[in-house]
Amino acid sequence: MNAVGRHGQRSGSSGAHHQRQYSDNFLEVTSSSSNGRWLQSAGLQHLQQQQSSNTTSSDFGYYGGGGGGGNGGQGSRMFNGSRNVGAQRTLSGGSDLFAEPLTPPGWQKKVGGGGGGGGGDDPNSFSPGLLDLHSFDTELISEVPVAYGAPLYNSTRGRSFDDAEPYFGNNKQTGKARGVPDNNLMKSFASEKEKASSVAKIKVVVRKRPLNKKELAKNEEDIITTQSHANSLTVHETKLKVDLTEYMEKHEFVFDAVLNEEVSNDEVYRETVEPIVPIIFQRTKATCFAYGQTGSGKTFTMKPLPLKASRDILRLVNHTYRSQGFHLYFSFFEIYGGKLYDLLNDRKKLCMREDGKQQVCIVGLQEYRVSDVETIKELIERGNATRSTGTTGANEESSRSHAILQLVIKRSVDGSESKPPRVVGKLSFIDLAGSERGADTTDNDKQTRMEGAEINKSLLALKECIRALDNDQGHIPFRGSKLTEVLRDSFVGNSRTVMISCISPNAGSCEHTLNTLRYADSLLSELNEKALSLGHKLASFNSGQKPLQRQQERRGIFDFKLEGINVSAVVFHVTPAVSPYDDGMVDSFPEQADEDDYDDATEEFYEPEQPSWKNNAKVDAYGSSNGQDKSRRTNGQTKLKEPTKHESRNWNPDDDLNALLKEEEDLVNAHRKQVEDTMDIVRVEMKLLVEADEPGNQLDEYVIKLNTILAQKAAAIQQLQNQLAHFQRRLKEHDVLVSSGL
Numbered sequence: 255m256n257a258v259g260r261h262g263q264r265s266g267s268s269g270a271h272h273q274r275q276y277s278d279n280f281l282e283v284t285s286s287s288s289n290g291r292w293l294q295s296a297g298l299q300h301l302q303q304q305q306s307s308n309t310t311s312s313d314f315g316y317y318g319g320g321g322g323g324g325n326g327g328q329g330s331r332m333f334n335g336s337r338n339v340g341a342q343r344t345l346s347g348g349s350d351l352f353a354e355p356l357t358p359p360g361w362q363k364k365v366g367g368g369g370g371g372g373g374g375d376d377p378n379s380f381s382p383g384l385l386d387l388h389s390f391d392t393e394l395i396s397e398v399p400v401a402y403g404a405p406l407y408n409s410t411r412g413r414s415f416d417d418a419e420p421y422f423g424n425n426k427q428t429g430k431a432r433g434v435p436d437n438n439l440m441k442s443f444a445s446e447k448e449k450a451s452s453v454a455k456i457k458v459v460v461r462k463r464p465l466n467k468k469e470l471a472k473n474e475e476d477i478i479t480t481q482s483h484a485n486s487l488t489v490h491e492t493k494l495k496v497d498l499t500e501y502m503e504k505h506e507f508v509f510d511a512v513l514n515e516e517v518s519n520d521e522v523y524r525e526t527v528e529p530i531v532p533i534i535f536q537r538t539k540a541t542c543f544a545y546g547q548t549g550s551g552k553t554f555t556m557k558p559l560p561l562k563a564s565r566d567i568l569r570l571v572n573h574t575y576r577s578q579g580f581h582l583y584f585s586f587f588e589i590y591g592g593k594l595y596d597l598l599n600d601r602k603k604l605c606m607r608e609d610g611k612q613q614v615c616i617v618g619l620q621e622y623r624v625s626d627v628e629t630i631k632e633l634i635e636r637g638n639a640t641r642s643t644g645t646t647g648a649n650e651e652s653s654r655s656h657a658i659l660q661l662v663i664k665r666s667v668d669g670s671e672s673k674p675p676r677v678v679g680k681l682s683f684i685d686l687a688g689s690e691r692g693a694d695t696t697d698n699d700k701q702t703r704m705e706g707a708e709i710n711k712s713l714l715a716l717k718e719c720i721r722a723l724d725n726d727q728g729h730i731p732f733r734g735s736k737l738t739e740v741l742r743d744s745f746v747g748n749s750r751t752v753m754i755s756c757i758s759p760n761a762g763s764c765e766h767t768l769n770t771l772r773y774a775d776s777l778l779s780e781l782n783e784k785a786l787s788l789g790h791k792l793a794s795f796n797s798g799q800k801p802l803q804r805q806q807e808r809r810g811i812f813d814f815k816l817e818g819i820n821v822s823a824v825v826f827h828v829t830p831a832v833s834p835y836d837d838g839m840v841d842s843f844p845e846q847a848d849e850d851d852y853d854d855a856t857e858e859f860y861e862p863e864q865p866s867w868k869n870n871a872k873v874d875a876y877g878s879s880n881g882q883d884k885s886r887r888t889n890g891q892t893k894l895k896e897p898t899k900h901e902s903r904n905w906n907p908d909d910d911l912n913a914l915l916k917e918e919e920d921l922v923n924a925h926r927k928q929v930e931d932t933m934d935i936v937r938v939e940m941k942l943l944v945e946a947d948e949p950g951n952q953l954d955e956y957v958i959k960l961n962t963i964l965a966q967k968a969a970a971i972q973q974l975q976n977q978l979a980h981f982q983r984r985l986k987e988h989d990v991l992v993s994s995g996l
């Protein structure tokens with residue numbers, strides 16, 4: 255069941271993590287805004303193929319008008335001004351690793367040549383070439399034990415990587431397939447696997463940047479306080495009352511790590527990517543991406559990470575796994591307006607294909623075999639200079655594209671170079687375009703709005719995919735956007751994802767900052783909720799008890815369907831101070847009568863109607879279309895819907911209905927905002943489609959469908975408003991009860 259308003263609590267941080275979530279279901283609605291899915295949901299699958307081919311050939315007239323040779327017709331048309339800016343971006347500004355300009359000897363010969371032969375075994379060479387489709391086969395590579403923790407990297411953090419060698423000394427197998435390891439090695443291998451599995455599948459880290467000069471000059475306030483030791487932060491939002499007096503609203507969030515403005519890029523690396531590096535030798539595909547509004551520090555944060563990771567990977571390749579046939583490959587491309595461009599090959603337009611095994615292949619992407627850090631630095635610098643940037647209100651060098659830098663570990667299967675090497679693991683770094691809404695940008699021209707819509711779509715799709723990562727159903731909605739399609743193989747199998755939410759500290763960015771934090775928080779909440787639910791079920795199983803609902807605050811949820819669109823809403827809220835079900839014991843509940851009630855672990859926390867009273871009455875369906883006022887009873891006796899005198903007396907007079915109402919109101923407003931955002935995207939997409947319309951392509955039918963969806967969304971907003979009105983009525987009823995002394 256879809257659930258809105260679910261409140262996942264992170265272990266050990268339940269108090270602080272109070273943000274309510276609202277986005278999940280609407281994201282589903284929104285993510286379905288991708289053309290393909292809409293066509294499907296609109297029953298127009300037959301158009302999907304046609305549309306995608308249209309997209310490739312005609313670009314809907316926006317992204318460069320098709321064809322475009324030379325320097326990439328699309329890119330040059332769009333970035334005439336901004337690409338110069340991009341080229342001038344100094345790498346020293348953002349990164350400790352790019353502080354010095356680099357001109358390694360032989361660069362022109364090696365890189366500038368564009369193509370050419372392979373680098374052979376020369377450790378200082380690298381070999382650009384078309385991406386080898388066979389190399390995407392990762393299945394046959396055996397796992398390799400890795401030294402975790404201290405041994406790997408630098409002496410300041412434990413043993414140096416040299417120290418790690420004896421650890422694997424017995425297992426050196428030069429240039430041939432690995433044999434059966436000895437017992438000790440088997441043990442250490444098992445324990446390494448265990449450690450690998452202890453690297454979180456999804457990790458969410460927040461980084462706050464310092465106030466910049468402009469903000470300081472304007473005397474802007476820093477509204478974010480961090481409690482890094484508790485992995486939490488507080489946003490202090492100034493709000494206005496009806497009488498225009500100011501008041502402060504605090505929003506607290508807990509994440510896997512909170513990095514404040516004093517944290518260096520080195521520390522960011524240690525917290526995010528470093529733990530993942532060893533496990534990409536264990537057939538892991540890992541993704542690290544930064545998310546946040548324009549100017550919040552995504553590029554600043556992401557830029558140094560690949561180089562630091564490459565350095566560590568090369569250490570492993572050259573020391574721990576010396577002579578075992580591992581090689582590092584490097585590629586760098588960007589997605590702009592739903593199209594792929596090679597950042598290391600004059601922005602050559604690329605094509606994405608799936609092979610028979612549904613592996614993603616980017617045809618034409620140049621991949622470089624690299625074996626030294628200097629070369630990687632050069633490649634990163636070159637790719638960054640080619641990136642599409644534009645100017646937004648908040649950032650003069652704003653990234654308007656998603657840049658994807660991939661480090662791929664491949665291994666020659668039998669030590670020979672005759673067969674193409676196979677992919678062992680992959681580490682993808684994504685510097686996302688600014689997450690602010692297209693509609694918010696000050697430069698309100700068509701192109702910027704288009705970019706905004708596209709960016710929004712891919713961010714929503716990305717979230718959907720990450721949400722689905724932990725999903726046992728195995729369905730990953732990667733088709734939601736080009737970004738997620740490209741990252742498809744990073745979302746399946748043995749994957750790891752690190753999300754770095756970048757936030758600006760100034761008061762003027764408050765709304766965007768809250769959006770960024772909520773985006774991250776809603777992901778975590780859902781994952782934690784699943785973990786809690788599973789843990790709870792397991793604990794109950796171990797103790798021989800059935801899983802019971804333990805939430806004091808219980809929510810009823812109703813789902814309604816609007817012609818194929820699932821919408822969920824919280825419709826009922828009961829917070830009995832002394833539960834009629836628990837004999838006064840806050841956390842104890844009666845044995846349940848029906849074992850089948852607990853089949854779905856993910857729902858047990860949120861279904862007040864499920865336990866013992868389930869068979870006696872249905873949940874109260876406020877706001878549902880039939881509007882029936884059904885009572886709920888405990889064991890067929892106690893009527894909950896309207897408290898009796900006795901129950902009212904037991905109710906805590908401090909039952910803060912006002913607070914609940916406020917919370918519900920926020921929730922409804924948040925829903926409304928999301929629906930409105932979705933409508934914005936729908937409108938832009940419709941406009942695109944209409945303008946791209948060509949005779950005979952049946953887009954009219956599609957547009958009619960989209961109009962219908964818009965109307966449905968308007969109806970959904972109306973529903974939410976009705977719901978809010980209902981809560982207000984409930985509050986009044988409650989006030990009457992209280993004032994009459996009941």
Ligand SMILES: Nc1ncnc2c1ncn2[C@@H]1O[C@H](COP(=O)(O)OP(=O)(O)OP(=O)(O)O)[C@@H](O)[C@H]1O
Pocket residue numbers: 347348462463464466515546547548549550551552553554555646649651652653654686687688689756
């Ligand atoms: N943690 C930080 N410490 C110091 N300066 C920072 C930090 N984070 C960002 N900055 C500075 O803030 C400015 C904006 O950062 P950056 O370009 O990384 O933002 P962005 O989120 O990538 O923006 P966009 O989405 O528009 O590309 C840059 O000048 C950068 O050097």
